[in-house]
Amino acid sequence: MTIHLAIILPLLMAALIPFIYKLFTKIKIGWLVLLVPVTVFILLARFIPLISSGETRTYTYEWMPSLGINFTTYLDGLSMIFGLLISGVGALVVLYSIFYLSTKEALHNFYCYLLLFMGAMLGVVFSDNLMVLYAFWELTSVSSFLLIAFWHHRRASKAGARKSMLITVSGGIAMLAGFIMLHAMTDSFSIREIIAEMPALTNESLFIPAMICVLLGAFTKSAQFPFHIWLPDAMEAPTPVSAYLHSATMVKAGIYVVARLTPVFAYDLTWFWTVTIVGLITLFWGSFNAVKQTDLKALLAFSTVSQLGLIMSLFGMGSLAFHVDIDASTIIYTQAAFAALFHLMNHSTFKGALFMMVGIIDHEAGTRDIRRLGGLMTIMPATFTIAVIGSMSMAGLPPFNGFLSKEMFLTSALKVAEFDIFTLSSATALVPVIAWVASVFTFIYCMIIIFKTFFGTTEKLPQDRHIHEAPIGMLISPFVLVFFVIAIFFFPNVLAKYILAPAMLSVYPGLASMTDMTPHVYAWHGFNTELWMTIGVVVFGFVLYATLSKWRNIYNTIPAQFTLNNAFNRVLAEGENVSSFITKLYMTGSLRHYSLYMYGFLILVVGSYFAFSDTFRFSMENNAEIHVYEVLLVLVMAVAAVAMLFAKSCVTATVLNGVVGFGISLFFVIFRAPDLALTQLIVESVTTVLFLLCFTYLPTWKPEKTSHRQKMTNATISILVGLLVVAVSLSVLYFNEFKTISSFFENAYELAGGKNIVNTILGDFRAFDTMLEVVVLCIAGIGVYTMIKFRTKKGDDRHEN
């Protein structure tokens, strides 16, 4: 149950936050929120010894057993890594945000969304059931949308939120389709069961489509090329959110899914090619574009895109291990996945610290544009320390953890280049080349962060404010992170043994033992190719950084109208145009037209059903005797109905309509249905009053000015509807296509304890229908109320649709 608790706790707290905020105005809400991730972290940390011994824990809560959907949590090495990241970085981010956000902001909203996200993200990584995973997955998209649009008075925030929502949710829907295909193949939603069954099913026709769909979901979420365009725009969110969602956790959900489903899909080489190539392109494109950014956050966003590509490509390379016989010489192929997990941790530490660093600068200097920054080293020495350690780690330099994982990445890239089992050597030879080029650009933008911000003159800084070092509260979190950056460099094997090793078992279940797949991480392994590559990166990086102004122009070679962002905007604008055009075709604002559509549809559907199933019946044999007063009543109603057509005023028409209604209730009395008669009577009275009230809104009663043809169409449809209703009500007496349901209600008194069968049906047998009807009625009431209260005044624009 502990893991369920870990997911429920943030969600529960998210629901309570608005009330606590309103009731206790004195307390600082952030400190209360901080308790949640800390509790979750401690809960999870207690499982580390168990998990590191290679064991797993499953807990099942039966949710919808009839649909095979259970809320099963699965705690293993992989979900442990993510769980610790989510709660650990979450705690630091909440702490940081207490000092970052002013108390005047809508803090209850902020923390509510943040906790919502935390719970959803924990749900994604701990769910064993694909459907539950999907639900939480979309919830992370929604909470991310809310957090990006936190400052919703800004146009850019809203645009960024919409973009991220559109891209990640469309990907999510593709993923849902993929999950359903997996279900169709294996008849299970449980990830563990699917993994067990999958090796036998790789030749299924749905295998490749399922893979593509799932990857679409993973790529959109993890901002892989060409879906990465949402991430830089998402930087409009408050910086704690960027540090948390858009670098450390949410964007890694896609990577989680790829890692988790590697044992499902890796048996086919398509997986290797797609994941590796997309990852490498993203790695290169992200680092290449980061260099041209002038906004520090945008630069970090592109760098995140690039680093996510790196991790993605590593998982792609790691999937090659499924295509070789594992022994001492080929175990090296699993090292790519190890490097991926290792870099995942490292990236969260240094990128989190860097984001917080940028947040501090933005907070103190009021800008994060590198053209207006400079010389901050002496003013903000502590922030400078964070920036240097974070950037150096990102650039892959010792003595920081980024160096270790970067070296392992280069090792894996070189290994893939040697991979010759499928005679792919010519194509895979490109892998280390791209990796190296991207590393050079990574080095350049790391230099930009340090030198453009902290060195040079202070002249360009905004002069209107006194810039000073950040308060201690804002420095704690980034310092904790940079502490890990250094600590992991000196003790990487502690991390490897307790955290990373069990996760390898999740990526390669049953492939080899845990200790075999966990390499000993060395900081120094002699002058090998990887080290020479790193030295090359540093040398070339410095040269290119020094000559940046000379080659900057290559960024202008792609014209603005051919960029991905422009394509996205064009598609969106065109989509809006087309849908507005189609909507305006039929949403005319005329009630008469809408009635025509509805009645036309009724004739089409009901009429054709009865016609095609050949169930129109009419027979007089079994009918009861018809009395004179019944005939008279019918005549009165008919005359009233026809007279309504020729009425000269609204009042006359209403009264005539009332005559028809009261006639019907008389019929109910005659046929001994007092319930119905009573209801009909009251409804008739109330609606008559309602009609009379509405007259003030209606235009004066005028003769119709429509064309003759239009009138004929209306008349035809009206007569057809009338005929249809008569024919259907006569036919239902002889209708036997469905099972009758009256037998269900025979024992009404014993089952429901009521003698009034109508009410036992309403209140007991079909209470669910009644309940929803009540809800619908209430919604309709609110609808009428708002339509009247907020209706457009005369002279306003038309807001019909």
Add this chain to the structure above:
Amino acid sequence: MRINDVILRTVVRFVVFIILTLAIYLFFAGHYSPGGGFIGGLVIASAFVLLYVTFDIEKVKKGIPVDFKKVAALGVFLAVGTGFGSVLFGVDFLTQAAKKFHIPLLGEKELGTVMLFELGVALTVVGVVMTIIVSIAEGDGD
């Protein structure tokens, strides 16, 4: 033109109470004979409508200071709440229960959760009908 409606005003004062009594009777009678939450609610609503038609809206508002939107919301809450209430007792959603009680003066009577459910229906009907009618009547001027 002034309409002389003294008779209407006088009669309505009494009739409204008769209608309301009937409504309450219908509401409780529903389990065994014609009536029930929906009809009960409608009858209450029609009594109020009669008041609004006879007297002006301001006067009735002073007499019945109720926000009908909240009545509707309370009704929906009751109807859905009884559904979830049964879940809390470990039985399926919307399961109704009943028990016989001895009530002073009234004798042996059966009380069931279905009554709460019907009360929810009735309140929703009153709330929605009145919200619609009052807002249409009020929205007239502006």
